[in-house]
Amino acid sequence: MASTESNPNPRFYALVPCAGTGSRAGTNGPKQYERIAGHPIVWHTLAAFGAVRRIARTVVVVAPGDGFFERNATSALVVPCGGATRAASVTNGLYELQRVGATAQDWVLVHDAARCLITPALIDSLIDACVHDEVGGLLAVRLPDTLKREEDGRVAATLEREDKWLAQTPQMFRIGMLMQALERAGGQATDEASAIEGLGQRPLLVPGGAQNFKVTYPDDFALAEAVLKGRLR
Numbered sequence: 001m002a003s004t005e006s007n008p009n010p011r012f013y014a015l016v017p018c019a020g021t022g023s024r025a026g027t028n029g030p031k032q033y034e035r036i037a038g039h040p041i042v043w044h045t046l047a048a049f050g051a052v053r054r055i056a057r058t059v060v061v062v063a064p065g066d067g068f069f070e071r072n073a074t075s076a077l078v079v080p081c082g083g084a085t086r087a088a089s090v091t092n093g094l095y096e097l098q099r100v101g102a103t104a105q106d107w108v109l110v111h112d113a114a115r116c117l118i119t120p121a122l123i124d125s126l127i128d129a130c131v132h133d134e135v136g137g138l139l140a141v142r143l144p145d146t147l148k149r150e151e152d153g154r155v156a157a158t159l160e161r162e163d164k165w166l167a168q169t170p171q172m173f174r175i176g177m178l179m180q181a182l183e184r185a186g187g188q189a190t191d192e193a194s195a196i197e198g199l200g201q202r203p204l205l206v207p208g209g210a211q212n213f214k215v216t217y218p219d220d221f222a223l224a225e226a227v228l229k230g231r232l233r
Contacts, residue, residue: 019082
């Protein structure tokens with residue numbers, strides 16, 4: 001496994017899978033294009049990565065036929081190669097990164113389009129924590145609440161929470177390792193870290209933030225808007 005010692009000047013790329021339909025959000029179209037605080041959700045996401053000078057390029061993976069970015073110009077590279085699953089979209093996006101010059105030893109930060117409260121400071125903290133790591137890692141927060149296991153709508157057990165974390169994004173790994181991990185996972189990985197774990201690796205947990213949640217359900221839109229408006233005060 002290569003380390004930064006063999007590549008003293010690694011480049012950092014962002015990859016934003018943006019091909020989901022947002023079925024749980026209750027919106028008429030893809031949730032990442034719904035407007036929050038005056039702008040589409042994905043716009044806030046891309047603005048955060050655009051403010052991080054170490055990011056060499058951001059690639060946005062959209063579904064074939066998606067016309068949003070044809071109507072809304074962006075400095076990011078938009079590629080219509082979204083797949084049926086998140087893992088497929090990320091894999092296709094990694095191939096596109098290599099097509100435009102990224103190498104297997106460069107880093108990629110994969111981030112949810114609908115996780116629009118990410119900040120440049122959190123992105124920088126992830127890069128700082130992982131750049132000299134052999135594996136890479138992800139933003140995450142310790143589980144704050146009591147965790148229950150359910151059977152037939154009733155509590156079956158209370159689980160220990162002291163060692164539990166909620167995974168967030170970005171998740172940062174070397175392009176070559178992540179491609180190998182996703183290929184081995186066969187499209188079943190729900191996030192990049194789980195695919196890396198499938199290689200027998202242990203990704204680094206980097207403290208994220210409670211505000212870095214993914215807009216998923218209808219109530220999340222109002223909360224995200226309140227946070228964004230609060231940052232402008």
